Amino acid sequence: MGDPHGFLTKHRRVPAHRPVASRVRDWQELYEPFSRKEAATQASRCMSCGIPYCHAACPLANLISDWNDLAFKGHWRDASERLHATNNFPELTGRLCPAPCEAACVLNINDEPVTNAVVEKQVAEVAWSEGWVVPKPPSSLTGKKVAVVGSGPAGLAAAQQLARAGHGVTVFERAGRAGGLLRYGIPDFKLEKWVLERRLAQLRAEGVSFRCGVEVGVDILAGELFGDPGRMDALVLAGGATVPRDLAAPGRELAGVHQAMTYLSLANRVQEGDAVLTDELTAAGKGVVVVGGGDTGADCVGTAVRQGARSVQQLEIMPPPPAEHDPALPWLGWPQALRTAAAHNEGVERTWSVSTQRFLDDGRGRLTGLEVADVTMTLVDGRPTFSLIEGTERVLAADLALLALGFSGPERSPMLSQLGVPLDARGNVARDEQWATPVPGVFACGDMARGQSLVAWAISEGRSIAASVDRWLMGETLLPSPLGR
Numbered sequence: 329m330g331d332p333h334g335f336l337t338k339h340r341r342v343p344a345h346r347p348v349a350s351r352v353r354d355w356q357e358l359y360e361p362f363s364r365k366e367a368a369t370q371a372s373r374c375m376s377c378g379i380p381y382c383h384a385a386c387p388l389a390n391l392i393s394d395w396n397d398l399a400f401k402g403h404w405r406d407a408s409e410r411l412h413a414t415n416n417f418p419e420l421t422g423r424l425c426p427a428p429c430e431a432a433c434v435l436n437i438n439d440e441p442v443t444n445a446v447v448e449k450q451v452a453e454v455a456w457s458e459g460w461v462v463p464k465p466p467s468s469l470t471g472k473k474v475a476v477v478g479s480g481p482a483g484l485a486a487a488q489q490l491a492r493a494g495h496g497v498t499v500f501e502r503a504g505r506a507g508g509l510l511r512y513g514i515p516d517f518k519l520e521k522w523v524l525e526r527r528l529a530q531l532r533a534e535g536v537s538f539r540c541g542v543e544v545g546v547d548i549l550a551g552e553l554f555g556d557p558g559r560m561d562a563l564v565l566a567g568g569a570t571v572p573r574d575l576a577a578p579g580r581e582l583a584g585v586h587q588a589m590t591y592l593s594l595a596n597r598v599q600e601g602d603a604v605l606t607d608e609l610t611a612a613g614k615g616v617v618v619v620g621g622g623d624t625g626a627d628c629v630g631t632a633v634r635q636g637a638r639s640v641q642q643l644e645i646m647p648p649p650p651a652e653h654d655p656a657l658p659w660l661g662w663p664q665a666l667r668t669a670a671a672h673n674e675g676v677e678r679t680w681s682v683s684t685q686r687f688l689d690d691g692r693g694r695l696t697g698l699e700v701a702d703v704t705m706t707l708v709d710g711r712p713t714f715s716l717i718e719g720t721e722r723v724l725a726a727d728l729a730l731l732a733l734g735f736s737g738p739e740r741s742p743m744l745s746q747l748g749v750p751l752d753a754r755g756n757v758a759r760d761e762q763w764a765t766p767v768p769g770v771f772a773c774g775d776m777a778r779g780q781s782l783v784a785w786a787i788s789e790g791r792s793i794a795a796s797v798d799r800w801l802m803g804e805t806l807l808p809s810p811l812g813r
Contacts, residue, residue: 330400334372340440341370345670352633355516355599357423358670364404367450370443371399377434381660382444385432387788388421389810390414392429392444399447408455411448414810416485416787417527419456420510422449423519425784428662437659456526463533466494472801475500475553475560477544477743480508481783482774483566484531485790486797489807490564491535493798498560499536500553502543504602508568510783511600512593513624515631517670521600545743554747554769562769562797565749565757566790567741569775573733575619579687583608584695588624588732595631611637615725617698618642619684620732623669628730630671640676641724643698645714647705648680681705683714685721687729697725738776754779763793764800771797 331338343359345351351358374396382392391410398407411418422445433441455461472495476487479501491497505511507524532538542548554563572587574580586609597603605612611632618628621644632640653663672678681703688697702720705712737755738744744757749765749772752758756779757772759765765772773793774786788810795809 330397331372334369334400335375335435335439335442338369338373340373340443341366342443342446345673348674351517352674355520355634357520358517362446362450364402364450364454367447368400368402371396371447373435374400374442375434381432381434382429382442385428385660387428387782387784387810388415388791389788390429390448395451396442396444396447399451404451404454405458405460407451408460411451412455412461414808416488416791417481418448419452419523419527420481420519421445421784421787422452423523424514425782428782428784431662432660461530463530464492465534466492468494469496470494470802472496472561473498473559474562474564474797474801475544476564476566478508478566478568478774478776479506479538479540480510480566480568480774480786482568482776482786482790482793483508483564484527485787486564486566486773486794487536487790488531488534489791489794490797491531493794493802493805493807495798495801497536499538500542500544500548501538501540502546504541505600506538506540512596513589513627515592515596515627516599517630517634518627543743545741545746550743550746562771562801563747564793564797565743565765565770565772565776566774566793567738567776569735569737569756569780570739571736572731573736575684575731575733577684577686579689579695582687582689582695583693584727585687585729586731588618588620588628588730591730592624592627592631595635605635611635611640611728613638614727616640616728616730617724617726618730618732619698620644620734621646621678621680622732622734624734625730625732626669626671628732629676630669630674632728632730633671633674633676637728641726642672642676642678643682643684643700644678644680645683645703645705646680646712683716688723695726695729697723698729699723735775735780737779762800763789763796769800771800 343362376393380393395407395410427445429444430441474495476483476499487497554560594609612635616632616637618625649666653665682700683703685699690696702717703714750758757777759772763771773789792809792811795805795807798805
């Protein structure tokens with residue numbers, strides 16, 4: 329505890345957002361610069377609790393108290409080493425994780441929590457700027473070969489850990505570039521892609537090979553990749569939960585009604601220079617309605633604003649959470665309070681407790697609006713049930729409707745069929761406590777096996793599955809397993 333009075337004398341402060349008028353004209357990150365001194369001041373608020381509940385709340389078991397203390401003292405290199413000891417990609421979690429560690433901060437009981445995510449990002453960026461993040465190739469090779477299918481955060485973490493253990497690792501990615509959701513699902517204003525590219529360069533320097541534009545099960549059969557002598561010794565499935573939830577409403581088939589990820593993926597590919605916007609999938613000059621109030625919906629809002637939408641509305645079927653954390657809810661749990669993303673301050677109208685009834689067309693198969701109605705929510709056996717309020721039906725004009733309703737699991741792909749990998753009751757890839765599927769040598773991690781979740785969980789599962797695969801190949805492992813299996 330570097331400053332025993334820090335939590336008493338310092339107030340929580342986070343980086344300011346860039347002015348709306350300027351940031352909506354570009355795709356650069358949202359935040360103003362935050363200095364080392366400011367980050368160190370925030371780190372001083374950490375109380376180094378005897379029982380660090382923030383560690384338990386973090387999927388990666390990050391040593392938060394340690395690197396907060398080191399950052400406050402200006403020992404940035406030591407802080408970076410502690411941070412990288414548990415997290416392969418802290419520059420990603422520092423930008424993208426909603427920070428359950430902050431909800432579990434003891435200071436959060438009666439004050440504002442420590443800005444762990446801010447300090448985490450600052451420590452990571454200092455390490456990069458000082459040249460401390462370098463490739464760590466293995467001292468010797470095992471001769472074993474592992475294929476990782478999917479290059480999102482889970483696949484990349486697994487690949488890096490396995491390569492550092494001395495295995496030959498090849499990552500297969502069906503898209504044209506590596507990164508998965510990090511590249512194609514998250515807009516540049518939240519994660520500029522140079523941040524991803526520098527980490528990919530590190531993985532390549534450590535011996536990880538990438539085969540992009542190759543879909544396992546289609547471009548290369550699973551049997552040609554795995555299971556025979558001379559081929560891969562183990563296979564890690566890290567393909568993500570990519571099946572979007574749909575909205576079974578009349579008019580769903582109209583031109584102008586799209587899944588959010590289809591829209592975001594194209595927008596990101598345009599930023600990469602890999603694609604050109606089509607009139608069908610651009611918000612320029614259009615009235616846009618985003619159905620779904622989560623992070624993906626907010627990403628659609630920010631993207632539509634930057635594309636020059638005429639208007640943007642976001643609909644959520646749930647009632648609005650309280651403006652402040654409900655004190656009746658126990659501390660340590662995730663607080664139920666209204667969260668406002670930066671995109672929500674860029675000219676969007678948010679509407680709560682509303683249900684889309686049908687999509688309206690112009691008689692030629694194109695969207696002209698959504699018929700919606702207000703709803704009330706009640707809990708039945710702990711599950712929300714919604715009832716329409718008569719007389720509240722109305723029409724929202726729209727040229728583009730984006731469905732951001734979450735994801736239901738992995739695709740029922742040819743690869744899974746060829747491998748004979750079963751699914752569990754929730755529709756995810758079935759696995760045991762050692763991350764292994766019923767097919768010997770085939771392991772599964774990340775959203776593909778646990779369902780839609782946080783980037784920190786994906787990295788944690790990637791690290792854990794690497795330890796399990798290494799043990800299966802070699803009989804023992806020195807790789808850490810944050811989830812303790």
